[in-house]
Amino acid sequence: MATALIVNLLVVLALAAGMSLASPLFGPRRTLPREKGLPYETGMPPFGAPYGRMTASYWRFAVLFVVFDVDLAFLVPWVLLRRHLTFEAMVSMSAFLLLIGLTLAYLWRKGALECD
Amino acid sequence: MNALTPVPLSLLAPEIAVTLALAAALAVGMKSRPSNGLLARAFGALGVLAGLILFFWGPAYSDTWLLRSGGVARAWQVFFHLAALFFLAAHEARGERPVALLLGALLGMDLLAAANDLFALFIGLELMSLPLYLLVYGLRPDKRKLEAAVKYFFTGGAASGLFLFGLSVWYAETGTTALAPGGLPSPGTSLALALMGSAALFKIGAVPFHFWLPDVYEASEPELSAFMSTAVKAAGVLLLMLLSIGHSSFDPLGGSGAAFPNLGAWLPAVSAATMTYGNLMALRQRSVRRLLAFSSIAHAGVLLAALWVWQDGGHGTELSTLWFYLGAYLFMNTGAFLFLALSGISEVEQLKGYGARAPWPAAFFALMLFSLGGVPPTAGFLAKFYVIWDLLKGSGAWLAAAVALNSLLGLGYYLSLVRTMTLDEPGPRTPDGSFCPSAAAGLVLLLCAAASLLGFIPEAREWLFTLLTL
Numbered sequence: 001m002a003t004a005l006i007v008n009l010l011v012v013l014a015l016a017a018g019m020s021l022a023s024p025l026f027g028p029r030r031t032l033p034r035e036k037g038l039p040y041e042t043g044m045p046p047f048g049a050p051y052g053r054m055t056a057s058y059w060r061f062a063v064l065f066v067v068f069d070v071d072l073a074f075l076v077p078w079v080l081l082r083r084h085l086t087f088e089a090m091v092s093m094s095a096f097l098l099l100i101g102l103t104l105a106y107l108w109r110k111g112a113l114e115c116d
Numbered sequence: 117m118n119a120l121t122p123v124p125l126s127l128l129a130p131e132i133a134v135t136l137a138l139a140a141a142l143a144v145g146m147k148s149r150p151s152n153g154l155l156a157r158a159f160g161a162l163g164v165l166a167g168l169i170l171f172f173w174g175p176a177y178s179d180t181w182l183l184r185s186g187g188v189a190r191a192w193q194v195f196f197h198l199a200a201l202f203f204l205a206a207h208e209a210r211g212e213r214p215v216a217l218l219l220g221a222l223l224g225m226d227l228l229a230a231a232n233d234l235f236a237l238f239i240g241l242e243l244m245s246l247p248l249y250l251l252v253y254g255l256r257p258d259k260r261k262l263e264a265a266v267k268y269f270f271t272g273g274a275a276s277g278l279f280l281f282g283l284s285v286w287y288a289e290t291g292t293t294a295l296a297p298g299g300l301p302s303p304g305t306s307l308a309l310a311l312m313g314s315a316a317l318f319k320i321g322a323v324p325f326h327f328w329l330p331d332v333y334e335a336s337e338p339e340l341s342a343f344m345s346t347a348v349k350a351a352g353v354l355l356l357m358l359l360s361i362g363h364s365s366f367d368p369l370g371g372s373g374a375a376f377p378n379l380g381a382w383l384p385a386v387s388a389a390t391m392t393y394g395n396l397m398a399l400r401q402r403s404v405r406r407l408l409a410f411s412s413i414a415h416a417g418v419l420l421a422a423l424w425v426w427q428d429g430g431h432g433t434e435l436s437t438l439w440f441y442l443g444a445y446l447f448m449n450t451g452a453f454l455f456l457a458l459s460g461i462s463e464v465e466q467l468k469g470y471g472a473r474a475p476w477p478a479a480f481f482a483l484m485l486f487s488l489g490g491v492p493p494t495a496g497f498l499a500k501f502y503v504i505w506d507l508l509k510g511s512g513a514w515l516a517a518a519v520a521l522n523s524l525l526g527l528g529y530y531l532s533l534v535r536t537m538t539l540d541e542p543g544p545r546t547p548d549g550s551f552c553p554s555a556a557a558g559l560v561l562l563l564c565a566a567a568s569l570l571g572f573i574p575e576a577r578e579w580l581f582t583l584l585t586l
Contacts, residue, residue: 003303005285005307086122088122088124088125089122091125092125098139099135099139102139102142102143103142105146106142106143106145106146109145109146110145110146
């Protein structure tokens, strides 16, 4: 099994290196004049950074989304199989939900859910 | 063991106590007036103590497909809880966030100790690591803390990736993710163990996975460095041990006749390289925090040698040696870092003549340094002595020589620090002698001093072993 892994690794390396090297090796040798390589902006020379500025709170929402989404991923099977589960499963999941709820309350209180 | 068997919650009694403390700390933090964190720390300490008591008083040894209760690995929880208590005692009250993060890390470590499945191990590992990244960042961050936290986060993430890859290879080889002896070792399981062991070595700070350690220990607050250098290292050693033995019905007194599963021939080599690297680099340091960081790398190497003693097997004292070393290390390293925290010293220059300005704190730090260096009559000496002795009794003579030589190297910088404190004239950057620990921190300092001295009694190793296997 380890040989399969090593062969896989070698093939991946060969493929990546091959694709990267094939282009300059086999492609046409032509360098574009400088003006043709710039991004098109209706004739104006481009100014400013090509990337805009992004609010960091987007990242915070993304992290919170992932956390509660994983919470949901644990909830869904439990909800579907609830009928066949024991009382202890109810206790466990209730404890889990309480903890998640407490965390949500804490975040709310600390203002992590504000979007200003 | 059927994977659908429900796991009784009573197995998790210490963890439930810590979780309740965590919930209480968060609840305290929701007050409208910003609290000074004292209540949160009190709740945290209560939960940690409750967990410690429940370890001794809890349910007997039992074993399910996901978690275990009792047994050898859970003894590590005593170290984790003690280190957490020391952190809570020494940390200044600045809000509930550090307390909550610490309790989260402690929960992860406890889960690591209670795990009986590779996935539970991974969850414990991640739960332990993520709050630590945030704790390094701290509440009043500066550029250095930010850099250290980011370094720790990225390298830790890479290590977790290695662990997961090893887990998947293990599953492909053995068809199960249970921590069970996998039969005859095959190339696949050796690869899996090497990958998962790399993640453990990362946490321990062993060469060649140590690059994050000096920056992180130098930048974070000394109380946090104390916690990381003791509890996280112990967790890494436990992780290595669990990966190698697998099964939970481990007999601590030397195996039931079956051959000890081997982590790999790389363990003694890594141990020797780690010790030597840590000591050599520490000799050059001008910052005391960085010096202690490299010294903790060196001690990690000796810990790995103690682990190898256990793996070598068959002599009946190995686990007690490892535990005694961990215990002695917990107290002496915590004492050293706490001294740094309370005196405000971070450069070697600042130690010049400190003995003249503050004799008792300097004496305490000298005691810690003697213990770290392995000078009799301290616990550190006895711990190293037992490691060397067990190595010589087994088949590790060259490793014993490496440990002895490295102790000599270590003395080079430990004793030079003591000399700077006592024989040099006070320099321009030496702080004045104000050294005011809070009551709790003072108690911790007393405990560290007492342990470093009382640990010299030779029976201490057997007492600790009896205590932890109650």
